[in-house]
Structures are given as C-alpha cells and as structure tokens.
Amino acid sequence: MLETNQEKVRETGVLFFIFGATGDLASRKLFPAIYSLFKEGKLSDKFAVIGLARRERSREQFHEDVLRSIQEFARYKASPDDPEWGRFVEHFEYMSLDINRVEAFNELNIAAERLEEQFGIAGNRLFYLALAPDLFGSVAHNLKAGGLLQTAGWHRLVIEKPFGFDLPSAEKLNKEIREVFEEHEVYRIDHYLGKEMVQNIDVIRFANAFFEPLWNNKYIANIQITLGETVGVEDRGGYYDHSGALRDMGQNHMLQMVAMMAMEPPSRLHPEDIHDEKVKVLRSLRPFTSAEDVRKHVIRGQYTEGQANGRPLPGYRSEDKVNPDSTTETYFAAKVYVDNFRWAGVPFYIRTGKRLPVKTTEVVVEFKNMPKNVYHGRKTGLEPNLLVFRVQPMEGIYIKINAKRPGSEGVIVPVAMDFCQSCQVGLNTPEAYERLLFDAARGDSTYFTRWDEVALAWQYVDQIASAWAEDASDLRMYPAGSWGPEEAQALLEQDGFHWWPVNGQQESEVVWVTNRSE
Numbered sequence: 001m002l003e004t005n006q007e008k009v010r011e012t013g014v015l016f017f018i019f020g021a022t023g024d025l026a027s028r029k030l031f032p033a034i035y036s037l038f039k040e041g042k043l044s045d046k047f048a049v050i051g052l053a054r055r056e057r058s059r060e061q062f063h064e065d066v067l068r069s070i071q072e073f074a075r076y077k078a079s080p081d082d083p084e085w086g087r088f089v090e091h092f093e094y095m096s097l098d099i100n101r102v103e104a105f106n107e108l109n110i111a112a113e114r115l116e117e118q119f120g121i122a123g124n125r126l127f128y129l130a131l132a133p134d135l136f137g138s139v140a141h142n143l144k145a146g147g148l149l150q151t152a153g154w155h156r157l158v159i160e161k162p163f164g165f166d167l168p169s170a171e172k173l174n175k176e177i178r179e180v181f182e183e184h185e186v187y188r189i190d191h192y193l194g195k196e197m198v199q200n201i202d203v204i205r206f207a208n209a210f211f212e213p214l215w216n217n218k219y220i221a222n223i224q225i226t227l228g229e230t231v232g233v234e235d236r237g238g239y240y241d242h243s244g245a246l247r248d249m250g251q252n253h254m255l256q257m258v259a260m261m262a263m264e265p266p267s268r269l270h271p272e273d274i275h276d277e278k279v280k281v282l283r284s285l286r287p288f289t290s291a292e293d294v295r296k297h298v299i300r301g302q303y304t305e306g307q308a309n310g311r312p313l314p315g316y317r318s319e320d321k322v323n324p325d326s327t328t329e330t331y332f333a334a335k336v337y338v339d340n341f342r343w344a345g346v347p348f349y350i351r352t353g354k355r356l357p358v359k360t361t362e363v364v365v366e367f368k369n370m371p372k373n374v375y376h377g378r379k380t381g382l383e384p385n386l387l388v389f390r391v392q393p394m395e396g397i398y399i400k401i402n403a404k405r406p407g408s409e410g411v412i413v414p415v416a417m418d419f420c421q422s423c424q425v426g427l428n429t430p431e432a433y434e435r436l437l438f439d440a441a442r443g444d445s446t447y448f449t450r451w452d453e454v455a456l457a458w459q460y461v462d463q464i465a466s467a468w469a470e471d472a473s474d475l476r477m478y479p480a481g482s483w484g485p486e487e488a489q490a491l492l493e494q495d496g497f498h499w500w501p502v503n504g505q506q507e508s509e510v511v512w513v514t515n516r517s518e
C-alpha cells in the first residue's frame with residue numbers, strides 16, 4: 001500500500017507550502033530534505049515548493065538561500081553549475097506574505113494554481129508550518145478563507161513542536177486547527193520518530209523470536225533511555241528558558257520512545273493501530289500522588305560553568321536571552337512506571353540534558369539475572385544481559401552476553417556483540433526530516449503523533465511541571481560537561497541499578513565483537 005502511495009506522489013505530484021521559509025528550520029532541515037527526495041527519485045517533475053515569510057526576497061535571492069542551505073546541510077551536495085540543480089530549483093517560488101493578512105491568502109491561492117498548472121500537480125497540497133505555534137491557528141483559518149483547501153486533491157497540515165506549553169494550551173491550539181483540518185489531515189512532527197533506529201525498535205521487537213517472549217516484567221529488570229546533548233541553548237535562550245528540558249524533550253521525544261519500547265504488538269501495521277497501542281501505554285503511565293512524589297521520582301538540574309575538551313563553557317544563566325535568576329531545568333532524569341500486566345514493577349529510567357559530555361541517544365534494556373548462578377565462586381561474577389539500541393550519533397545495536405574467556409579456566413567475561421549499522425551502510429541514511437516529509441506526502445502518519453498521544457503526554461508532564469512550579473529548591477546544579485546531578489545516579493542506585501555507559505564507553509573487561517573497522 002505504501003509502495004503504491006509512493007508511486008502516487010510521483011504520479012499526481014505535490015505542492016509544498018513552506019511557511020517560515022526564511023527561518024532556521026527551513027534552511028537546516030526542510031530544503032535539504034526536499035533535495036534528497038528529488039535526488040532519490042521520490043519526487044517526479046510534478047512538484048513545486050512555495051516559500052512564504054514576511055521578508056521580501058526575489059525569486060533569485062530565494063534560490064540562492066536554498067542553494068546555501070543545501071550546500072551547508074544536505075547529505076547530497078549541489079553545485080549551481082550542475083544542470084540537475086537547475087532542474088530542481090526551477091520548482092521553487094517565493095512569496096512575501098504576512099500570515100495575519102487574510103487577503104494575502106487569496107493571492108497565494110492564485111500563485112498555487114499557477115504552479116499546479118505549470119507542473120501538472122493534481123491539487124495535492126502540503127502545508128508545512130515552520131513557525132511559532134501561536135501562528136498555527138491563523139494559518140489554518142486563513143488557508144480556508146483564502147480558498148486554498150478547495151482543490152480536488154488532498155490537503156495536509158504538518159506542524160512543528162512545541163505543540164503547546166501545557167495541556168490547556170495544547171487543547172486550545174488543537175481546537176483551532178481542528179476547526180479547519182480533520183485529524184487525519186494533521187501531521188504532528190516528532191523528529192525522533194523519523195530516526196532510523198527509533199523506527200527499528202518495533203522491527204527488532206516484533207520480528208525476532210528471541211526478543212518478544214522476553215519483553216516483559218518476568219525477564220526485564222529495567223529500561224534506560226538517554227538523550228544527551230553537548231550543546232547548550234545556543235541562540236534559542238528565549239524559547240528554552242520558557243520551556244526547559246521537560247517540555248522540550250520529555251513531553252515529546254522521550255515519552256514517545258517509552259511508548260515505542262512498551263507498546264503491545266499491533267494487530268496490523270496500520271498507523272491507527274500503532275497510535276492506539278502507544279495511547280494505551282501513555283494512559284498506563286503511573287500518575288504522581290503529590291509534589292513530594294514528583295521530587296522522589298524526578299530529578300532536575302541546570303548547568304553551571306564548566307568545560308569540555310579543555311574549553312571553558314558558560315553557565316546556563318549567562319546564556320543569551322536567559323534570565324540570570326532562571327530556575328529552568330536543562331536536565332532531568334525520571335523513573336517512570338507503565339502500570340500494566342506486561343510492565344508492572346519495571347522502572348523506565350529516562351534522562352536528557354544539555355551540556356553533557358557526549359551527544360548520544362541510546363536505549364538500554366537490562367535483563368534480569370539468571371535464577372541461579374551456577375558459576376558462583378569463580379573469579380568473575382555474571383553481568384546482566386543487555387540489549388542496546390544506538391540511535392545516534394552512530395546507528396546500531398548491541399547485545400551483551402556472558403561467555404567463557406577463550407583459553408581460560410572458566411573465567412567468564414561479558415562479550416558485547418556490536419552491530420554498527422552506520423558502519424555497514426554508511427552515514428548517508430535518510431535524515432529524520434526527509435523520511436517524515438515524504439511520509440506526510442504519501443499519507444503515512446505512522447511516525448507522527450496523534451492528538452490523544454500528545455494530550456496524554458502533556459497530562460503526565462503537567463504533573464511534574466506544576467510540582468516544580470511550586471518550589472524550585474530541588475533544582476540541582478551540575479557543571480557543564482558533566483553527566484548531570486549526582487541525585488540522578490541515586491535514582492537508580494536505590495533500586496540496585498546504575499546507568500550503563502553510553503556511546504560504547506564500556507567497562508574495560510568487556511570483549512567486543514564488532515563490525516567496526518577501528
């Protein structure tokens with residue numbers, strides 16, 4: 001079915017409306033993604049892109065912007081002398097438009113019809129809102145008022161995070177959008193769901209006989225999800241100081257990954273079935289009983305001055321556009337429970353932070369110990385088995401088992417069988433935005449978030465945020481370049497666990513069996 005839809009994109013074409021075309025997201029992610037789709041033949045000649053923002057840009061200036069963005073950020077490089085580049089960029093138009101002026105949308109519709117006729121596009125319109133969320137409602141209403149939703153083809157709205165600040169604001173936003181678009185026409189981006197290894201979670205789980213039978217509280221001791229970043233807030237202090245790590249990463253990427261790890265196998269791979277299963281997980285998240293309960297299960301931190309690779313790093317409160325007395329968290333770690341039959345009693349430890357020592361996203365599944373250690377008394381104890389999904393920067397998977405050290409008299413050592421997927425297929429796998437943009441064009445919402453998922457995630461996160469808003473005395477400071485507050489270690493230690501090293505930083509006695517070249 002998706003193969004057919006893929007063909008349909010080529011046959012009936014698509015007109016991309018990029019609202020916020022002069023912004024950072026369009027330049028870093030969207031133009032490069034469209035270029036990759038073109039290079040890979042996923043778009044035929046029946047496509048066009050209309051860039052929209054208030055700034056005045058001539059067609060030529062816009063083409064230069066697009067070229068610069070592709071030269072800097074795309075995985076396929078472009079050269080202005082290449083005839084293929086000329087064939088690509090002739091599909092790009094720019095129009096200066098203020099979203100709050102409804103009359104501008106009538107002009108936009110005329111321009112859109114002209115492009116559809118020129119490139120033989122059958123009225124399929126994809127509206128990508130690379131804009132601040134407070135503009136989403138106006139765009140939706142003005143698209144309707146300007147007659148842009150009256151073509152014979154499909155109409156889809158792709159929206160960026162943050163989808164609200166809390167549940168009430170998300171509900172308001174959703175209501176505004178749903179006054180114009182049906183739920184099946186709304187594609188809410190969570191770019192982590194577009195990452196290769198996040199999409200591999202369900203395949204590893206549901207396509208392997210030796211994982212699925214063990215995927216429950218009888219055999220799994222805990223699951224650890226780490227989303228570490230080395231960067232600080234960069235030039236996004238204004239947004240981030242209002243948001244913090246919990247809203248920026250927790251409400252969306254992290255809870256989505258918990259849902260992917262914990263969901264039941266769907267009966268069919270239809271997007272709605274997958275959303276239904278994720279919703280069941282989000283509904284089963286154990287609520288907090290009090291602010292004290294939040295403090296017991298969730299640790300928050302903020303980075304102070306520190307260093308990385310000998311380079312001094314500023315503290316969060318000295319970052320641009322950050323309140324010098326800010327109590328916004330740049331780190332949080334939480335113990336989350338999924339209260340259902342499969343996961344009863346299994347902690348999911350999640351952590352994310354800015355200015356940590358490494359950029360990494362990993363999911364570690366720690367299995368329970370064997371019921372009896374028959375090797376007791378030998379020099380080496382048994383390590384728990386681990387299954388590790390490496391999402392980034394390198395993509396892959398590894399499994400840690402216990403085995404006899406070759407030639408020894410029964411010395412048991414942990415052996416990590418490491419499959420580095422990016423070493424095998426190269427780093428040139430599609431970018432998250434590339435997959436997601438194409439999925440939206442072919443009508444596959446599997447790796448987008450449905451409204452009920454978003455609402456449940458806010459409901460969970462709001463409990464933490466409101467406990468934190470009452471009293472900031474539990475905010476812990478950590479030096480930039482460190483692994484965050486020590487209390488985040490204690491969160492696991494009190495249960496007899498510890499955070500497993502990430503990014504292949506393993507204990508020295510582990511034997512690696514790997515397809516890496518170095």
Ligand SMILES: NC(=O)C1=CN([C@@H]2O[C@H](COP(=O)(O)OP(=O)(O)OC[C@H]3O[C@@H](n4cnc5c(N)ncnc54)[C@H](OP(=O)(O)O)[C@@H]3O)[C@@H](O)[C@H]2O)C=CC1
Pocket residue numbers: 019020021022023024025026028052053054055097098099100129130131132133135160161162
């Ligand atoms: N940048 C990123 O990597 C990521 C961004 N996001 C989200 O994507 C959205 C866009 O982010 P980003 O590109 O960084 O933001 P920018 O501030 O860089 O861009 C905002 C864009 O909106 C346009 N704009 C603002 N007001 C209007 C208006 N009234 N009418 C028409 N256009 C307008 C601006 O153009 P002009 O001033 O010319 O009108 C500009 O093109 C945000 O919601 C952000 O949170 C999410 C994940 C990652």
Ligand SMILES: O=C1O[C@H](COP(=O)(O)O)[C@@H](O)[C@H](O)[C@H]1O
Pocket residue numbers: 191229248249
């Ligand atoms: O959504 C966001 O994600 C980025 C991290 O994304 P990644 O793909 O580089 O891992 C984060 O820096 C940003 O604060 C957040 O808004």
